Amino acid sequence: MTRPLVITDCDEVLMHMVVPFAQWVDEEHGVIFRMEDTSFANALKRKECGTPLEAAEVWPLLDGFFRTEMGRQTPIPGALEAMAAIAGHADIVVLTNVGPDHQQTRADQLAALGLAAPVIGSRGGKGEPVRRLIDEREPSVAIFIDDLANHHMSVAAEAPQVWRLHMVGEPAIADKVPPARHAHARIDGWTAALEWILARLAENIPAPDPELV
Incomplete structure (x- = not known):
């Protein structure tokens, strides 16, 4: 692994x-x-x-x-600091639905802010690209973070062993978005989210199979 x-x-x-x-x-x-x-x-x-x-x-x-x-665009408060902390424990990949045309621009945007992580500009459901990443990298544990419920459903179907965190970091819309049913947790602030993520990384076990819980 x-x-x-x-x-x-x-x-x-x-x-x-x-x-x-x-x-x-x-x-x-x-x-x-x-x-x-x-x-x-x-x-x-x-x-x-x-x-x-x-x-x-x-x-x-x-x-x-x-x-x-x-x-x-400006960073969500605490996001870049959280990524820096996570990088000490895990690899980071940014999976964003801007599409291939804007993948490099997004990578440049984040790199300029100090986050030099690989960026994948996808389209559609994120389950398949997440499954491909898991197959390629074979991580001991993986965590997926997204603000859209449909992506959590897609990842749950394609890569159920991945922990799923639902985060809506924009206060202007957070209260309009209900918790994603297929996520393991909903946390909208990076202080609490980082704690949850680091705890999952420390446990270092895959997410439980919902059919066995």
């Missing part, structure tokens, strides 16, 4: 995203972002009339933000 592995999302886990994104779409596109439930798409409405954007209009806005506006 190799070194423990922590696989972490970026937006709303390491970096603030929805707040700078909301500022940008307001300023540049006449769109208001106001999250009232768990639907990101439904949160985007035209300023002039209040009608929601069509689903096909959402990704081009996200793509535009990641292409030119990552400089607006």
Whole structure:
């Protein structure tokens, strides 16, 4: 077995995203972002009339933000310090759904802040890329951190031995997001999250098989 592995999302886990994104779409596109439930798409409405954007209009806005506006993003409090502490006990991989086109920009963004970890720019469910990482690295224990419930469900299906931490580090939306049913814990602040992660790494055992619990 190799070194423990922590696989972490970026937006709303390491970096603030929805707040700078909301500022940008307001300023540049006449769109208001106001999250009232768990639907990101439904949160985007035209300023002039209040009608929601069509689903096909959402990704081009996200793509535009990641292409030119990552400089607006700032770290979630405690995130980079936590990553530095974790690096003493485990390898770190950033698995982010910005897609391959923005993978290098995201790696550069994090490296400039002192986090020189490998970055995978994926699309869709994160279960398969997590399983591939587990197969390649064979860690003694692995932890997955993400703000979206669907990714916890995907990882639970593809790599159930991975510990799953649900974190929504952006206070502006944290209370709109219920705990992910397929996560082992929900912690939104890095002080408590680091304690939980280090405890799992110290135990150094895979997550329990839900069928055997």
